Amino acid sequence: MAYDIVVIGAGPAxxxxxxxxxxxxxxxxxxxxxxxxxxxxxxxxIENYPAAAHISGFDFATKLYEQAKALGAEIVFEKAVDIxxxxxxxxxVTTKNEYPCKAVIIATGSANRKLGIEDEDKLVGRGxxxxxxxxxxxxxxxRVAVVGGGxxxxxxxxxxxxxxxxxYLIHRRDSFRGEEQTAAALRERENVEFVLNSxxxxxxxxxxxxxxxxxxxxxxVSVIEVNGLFVAVGRIPENQNFSAxxxxxxxxxxxxxxxxxxxxxxxxVAGDNRTKEVRQLVTAAADGAVAATEAVKYISTI
Amino acid sequence: MAVxxxxxxxxxxxxxxxxxxxxxxxxxxxxxxxxxxGPVIEELSDEREDIKFVSVDIDEEDILAEDHDVSSIPCLxxxxxxxxxxxxxxxxxxxxxxxxxxx
Numbered sequence: 390m391a392y393d394i395v396v397i398g399a400g401p402a403x404x405x406x407x408x409x410x411x412x413x414x415x416x417x418x419x420x421x422x423x424x425x426x427x428x429x430x431x432x433x434x435i436e437n438y439p440a441a442a443h444i445s446g447f448d449f450a451t452k453l454y455e456q457a458k459a460l461g462a463e464i465v466f467e468k469a470v471d472i473x474x475x476x477x478x479x480x481x482v483t484t485k486n487e488y489p490c491k492a493v494i495i496a497t498g499s500a501n502r503k504l505g506i507e508d509e510d511k512l513v514g515r516g517x518x519x520x521x522x523x524x525x526x527x528x529x530x531x532r533v534a535v536v537g538g539g540x541x542x543x544x545x546x547x548x549x550x551x552x553x554x555x556x557y558l559i560h561r562r563d564s565f566r567g568e569e570q571t572a573a574a575l576r577e578r579e580n581v582e583f584v585l586n587s588x589x590x591x592x593x594x595x596x597x598x599x600x601x602x603x604x605x606x607x608x609x610v611s612v613i614e615v616n617g618l619f620v621a622v623g624r625i626p627e628n629q630n631f632s633a634x635x636x637x638x639x640x641x642x643x644x645x646x647x648x649x650x651x652x653x654x655x656x657x658v659a660g661d662n663r664t665k666e667v668r669q670l671v672t673a674a675a676d677g678a679v680a681a682t683e684a685v686k687y688i689s690t691i
Numbered sequence: 692m693a694v695x696x697x698x699x700x701x702x703x704x705x706x707x708x709x710x711x712x713x714x715x716x717x718x719x720x721x722x723x724x725x726x727x728x729g730p731v732i733e734e735l736s737d738e739r740e741d742i743k744f745v746s747v748d749i750d751e752e753d754i755l756a757e758d759h760d761v762s763s764i765p766c767l768x769x770x771x772x773x774x775x776x777x778x779x780x781x782x783x784x785x786x787x788x789x790x791x792x793x794x
Contacts, residue, residue: 424782430723447723466784514763514780523722526750527762597760617762 391489392418394684395481396462396496397469398627400427401670402660403496404453405677406684407462413685418488419457420481422468426450427498428661429670431523438670449670469497472634474653477691491691492684495635495643495651496659496677497627504536504620508592516598521545521619528553528617534601535559536589537621543567543575545621550578557613559584559603584613592618626662638664649680655687694736694744698752706745707773712792713743717759717766719750724782725765731785742792767791 394410396403399421410417429435432446441449458464467483472493481488501519503509509517518524521535525548533553535546538560544567546558558575563585565572575581584603591602593612600614626641634653636644642665643658645651651658659676661668697705697715706713716732718725729746736744749756749764759768759775769777769791777791 423784424724424727426723426727430727432723433721445723447726450723514766514778515760516762518763523724524763526719527756597762 390416391478391491392416392463393490393688394418394492394494394681395420395479395488395490396494397481398422398427398496398498398660399425399454399457399464400496400498400660400673401429401450401453402498402673402677402680403427403494404457404462405674406494406496406659406681407457407464407677408453408460409678409681410685411457411460411462413681415685415688417462418490419462419464420469420483420488421464421466424466425454425464427673431520433522435670470630472631472656474634474656477655479655491688492655492657494649494657494659494677494680494684495628495631495662496673496680498661498673499624499626501620502623502625504589504622506589506592508594509620512592512594512598515596516594516616517592517618517620519620521548521621524617524619525549525552530554531616532614533557533617533619534584534589534613534615535619535621537623538562538565538567539621539623540567540571541623542621543571545619546575546581547571547578549619550575550581553617554580556581557584557615558582559587559589559601559613561588562586589618624661628658628662631656647679649676649683655684655691657684692736692740692743694732694746697745697747697755699755702747702755705743706770709743709770711741711743712776713745713770714788714791715745715747715759715768715770717747717749717756717761717764717768719748719764721750722764727782728765728767731788735785735788739789742789 393415396419429446471482473480532555534557586606590604593600635651649657657680659680660673
């Protein structure tokens, strides 16, 4: 049987799209590669979602998932690897199956950008981390470094400064892209040291990370002893598999305006993987609503 | 079989001296992904009589976490005859979890 709409990704954007599409009485399949909820499940306390002063990311995601299921969305745990555009009939291909449908909403979000240096993957969970609020607790009274210059890096460094004995903030430029207020707060901290104009060039480990090698602009190399390295160098949108049907910008985001329409009629994009200024929980949910409404409109024309 | 809660007192008996291979789920109450993985481990403990499933709360048992080099959760560590034979970090599918005991 062909579905009206296949949604790729069961994060806030994808599940919201499923809710709107079901309420418009369309049949909906949601495909998820890992687990429902997306990035938000890592957030211990959401404080900026309208009318929910405090809710954990896990509770938010679970409620959203249950709401979509109760409305009749089917959710299947398979990774989508391709979309074939056959005009009024499209096919979403996963690693296990093929799902014919009328419209597709790509809500795949983004993944952590890696440093791309040797042994990085091997040391994840052995000193290398991409989530300070998840793993910070393991570095009580230890020495850590944060890499990056955006808001996430600054906030991670500030969070870790309360836990760790020493925090190095390593950044490839001499100024930060993140908010000045957070940078100023970091300068006040006695246990935070800035390592600017520098890149991490090597991870030094035995069984676990013991130090990082840092190379500055002039080429000078130094070694900083740390137990933990928190990588906060941005995120990569998960659009790579779908470049045959959508336009990607130079950073890999799917080109689409507020309507969430892509260059292929019937293929829509919602959430963090879309080109936009503000990537927040509420804007992901908003995209889901818009994309589903547009998809329903599209189906009525074919 | 239900998931057994381990602490520093019974870890040796339940995990290291177990006759069956063991998968230890290191987790914490504040960890969202751990709450996602928890029910999967529960399900597996009913499905797989040949594997023992053990849960360790890293806030209460920080020494156990440290002893086993756990620095990111959820972390699953598989043991056979008292030795670590596999490990995974983050949310992993069921098939990958049971594959851990195969070494």
